[in-house]
Amino acid sequence: MSRVVGYARVSTGEQTFTLQIDALHCHGAAKVYKEVVSGAASDRPQLDEALASLQPGDTLLVWKLDRLGRSIRALIDVMETIKAKGAHLRTVMDGIDTGTTAGRMLYTVLAALAEYERAVIVDRVTAGIAASRRAGKPHGRPSIMTAERTDHARRLLAEGNSWAKVARLNGISKTTLHRAFKRHPERTP
Structure with a gap:
């Protein structure tokens, strides 16, 4: 009998899991693994545990694709692990179901977009810091040590x-x- 295993992730402690967990339960997840960690982080023990729990025919259910990672390499690694387990991935918001041919194609496209979005954010931050330095303005948190x-x-x-x-x-x-x-x-x- 196949199971639906949920995974929820937030980046900071100030964010809440409520929206993700409610959606995952509504879409059949009996158990939800959750963790607070950046999407760019490589060490995600709860995701590792969720993947390890998958059995043939199971589904890993996430709210959105970006909950699994921000780089194509990370997403592909997760997808390869899911495939090796004989399971598939489904997202609530993106409409991805890798149990179908169209779902596998859509997953690949969205993974590329997720990596692009992350690169754009990094470029903006880097450009902002460079502009700040050129203007002689301080950046980052001010030092308390006057x-x-x-x-x-x-x-x-x-x-x-x-x-x-x-x-x-x-x-x-x-x-x-x-x-x-x-x-x-x-x-x-």
């Missing part, structure tokens, strides 16, 4: 406090403290 805080940390160290204690008092790691000292050289009064 010149004044760094000077205060130096005084604490001079008073005999340990690196670990000074870092802890500032709410940072020792590595960040070292970087702050490099970024803000000691000022002479």
Whole structure:
């Protein structure tokens, strides 16, 4: 008897599984494996477990194709694993069912589009950072270690406090403290 095995993934802890899990249960998934990890990540233990549980005739059900991965290589690897198990893939939103010839063709096309979308996002971020640097604007999260805080940390160290204690008092790691000292050289009064 074939089973429907569900897999749900969100990228961050702030996102919720509710929409995906409801859809997977409505489409016959008795068990749903879920995890919080980026689609670009190669280490996804829950996906590995879902794939390992597949038996001949089973279906791996996902909400959308991008839940399985963002690169063509990752998607093809997942698909090869599913095929080797004698199972197939079905998506709720994309209408893919690799149990059919049209579904296998559509899967290939959508996998290429998913990789393209990821590449476009990376290109935009890279271009934005480059433009920011050219304009002399800072990018990324601002450092909490201002010149004044760094000077205060130096005084604490001079008073005999340990690196670990000074870092802890500032709410940072020792590595960040070292970087702050490099970024803000000691000022002479």
